[in-house]
Amino acid sequence: MIGEVNGEAAPSGRRPYDGRRRRELAEESRGRVLAHARELFLSQGFGGTTIAQIARAAGVSAESVYKNFGGKAGLVRAIQEQSLLGVGTLPAEQRSDLAQTTATDAVALMEQFGRFAAEVGPLDAPIVLLIRDAAASGDADMAALLREVDDARYRRMLHNARQLIAKRLLRPGLTPSEAADVMFACTTAELYESLVGKRGRSPEEYGRFIARTLIANLL
Template sequence: MLARARELFLAQGFGPTTIAQIARAAGVSPESVYKNFGGKPGLVRAIQEQSLLGAGGTPAEQRSDLAQLTATDSLALMERLGRFTTEVGPLEAPIMLLIRDAAASGDAAMADLLREVDDARYRRMLHNAQQMKARGLLRPGLSALEAADVMFTCTTSELYETLVMKRGWSAERYGTFIAKTLRANLL
């Protein structure tokens, strides 16, 4: 269901896509969609959460935590964080832009979801920054709050949209840019 819903939402937009279309494309009843996700906002939330897992068996968030806990080299850690953006950006950015656009069109549920997702992303970046600060992996004098703001900015869908979707950068070039930006601002 999520794969079909993702395809339809990204092809048609949030508003025009119907539960009936999603159910038909997924080969299930509309009732199944409602039962499992509660409607379109629930589907979008599940798609966004799935996007954060990245590729592979272990969720990207867990791999990020492990990288931060085991890193002995700050430069290598920034490279790994850049690779995580290469992996997650192509999956998450289009969905975040869908959420943003639906919220901007006046959909209250999507506006709530946008706030929730941004708040969760900031909390995640603060968690990352606090871990790095505690391990001495940040530039001396740089607070965890300042580092979290840099990481929050580097993980915006709008930055991905600008560089990859509008300017035609590859995901790999984007990830390298993020790694260099993190190094320049955090180390």
């Protein structure tokens, strides 16, 4: 029987190349690796977890993990980036930008920021704390990653501050750096650790705390 590939006849006996299915399988494999890596890192710690354990749990080879992620630090970076997406159909950052673009009520927007924090915090904060602890133990790669994560978060807060000041949604007289510092302080993993991990607050209560703090200091 004659098959067709991209509208052209393919030699008999050969299956057409299905690039989409291959990409889907690769994404499924990547998802399994990240899910099992997250579970093992958070239960055993960064130093106590090996690539071999992660590969075995995910049903892939250790070589493929190294090829796709470059090692444990690369895996943690990928997990942290994935955490920032949140759980919505659109990444949390995109939803935040949309909320800022359409906002007319500053209080409602700060409350929305709190809800974003309640959504992303449970995913992101434990991984940032893992990075922090590994960096404190002397791991140079994780120390560098911690700086990258903090720098990226500050750049994001400065972006937010500039947008909000341009829309005149913040208190007059606030500079972008002052507003960014407030938002930066409100989104530290240590704050999540204190309120949720140590004080037993729910993520929703944590989000409301952030919203009230933003309202009190920015509006």
